[in-house]
Amino acid sequence: MALSLAERTEQLNAEQRLLVKADRDIEEGWLRLRNQEDLVRELRTDGHDTRQAERLVELLQQTLVEWERHRTLIEQRVIYLREQVDPASPGGR
Known part of the structure; x- marks a missing residue:
């Protein structure tokens, strides 16, 4: 069943909120x-042993890479939904 314009608009709004949250989370990260x-x-x-602290740095870096990948997926979904909501606009904008 195809989604109505209202449902797509609702999804777009939700994804845009997720994109704002992802940006904030990445910045804080x-x-x-x-x-x-x-x-x-x-x-x-x-002169302290830094092995565990260095490991945490590595984990934080890996986490941020994954967060940025996820943000890209959200952004792509926003673009797709914008195109669905307003097909006349280039790139949905």
Whole structure:
């Protein structure tokens, strides 16, 4: 069954909210990563074992890569839904 314009518009609005959240989460994630990298440098300078802290940096980096991939999927869905809601607009914009 095909979705109505109202249903597609509702989906578009929901995806746009998810895109805003993804942007915010990614920005906060990069901030956490930079903070962790600063902590690793401090620990290293003070002569502490940094293996676990370095592992956390790696995990944060991997997580951010996945978040950015997910954000791209959300963005593609937004573009698709915009085209469904307003086919006359180029790229749905």
